[in-house]
Amino acid sequence: MAATSVHIPWYATGFRGDDLEVALQQLAPLALRHGATSFAVYRADQDRYKFLHVMEFPRKDDFERFWYGEEFSDMRAATSSWYQVPLLYSLHDVIAQGALELDPQPLDG
Numbered sequence: 001m002a003a004t005s006v007h008i009p010w011y012a013t014g015f016r017g018d019d020l021e022v023a024l025q026q027l028a029p030l031a032l033r034h035g036a037t038s039f040a041v042y043r044a045d046q047d048r049y050k051f052l053h054v055m056e057f058p059r060k061d062d063f064e065r066f067w068y069g070e071e072f073s074d075m076r077a078a079t080s081s082w083y084q085v086p087l088l089y090s091l092h093d094v095i096a097q098g099a100l101e102l103d104p105q106p107l108d109g
Contacts, residue, residue: 002093003037004060009088010051016082017049023082024053027075031055034069035062060091 012020021043028039036055044050057063066072067089076087 002095004057004063005092005094006055006057006063007090007092008053008055010053011084012049012051013082013084017043020051020079020082023075023079024051027072028053028055030071031057031066034066035059036066056094063091 010020010024021041024041028041031039034057036057038056040054042052042054044052055063055066057066
């Protein structure tokens with residue numbers, strides 16, 4: 001059975017892009033507590049109000065526990081005026097995947 005990739009497009013309301021960014025940075029890692037194997041949040045370069053929140057779960061049920069759980073529900077309620085509604089997610093079967101491991105470089109040169 002393929003993993004499920006969940007995509008949530010967020011669009012911030014006027015002057016709330018930076019606030020929504022912080023809220024998503026706090027929320028996204030909590031998916032790991034609910035069985036997610038990965039997460040990412042992207043902010044569009046040319047439209048700074050547009051975000052894409054991506055999470056991967058072994059099963060759709062794992063995602064639904066997160067979506068309807070207290071943490072995600074509380075975040076949506078607390079920030080409901082910061083993004084346009086309706087907030088609709090889409091599910092995708094993961095059919096191919098890859099990544100490179102990069103060696104971290106020291107910052108002190």
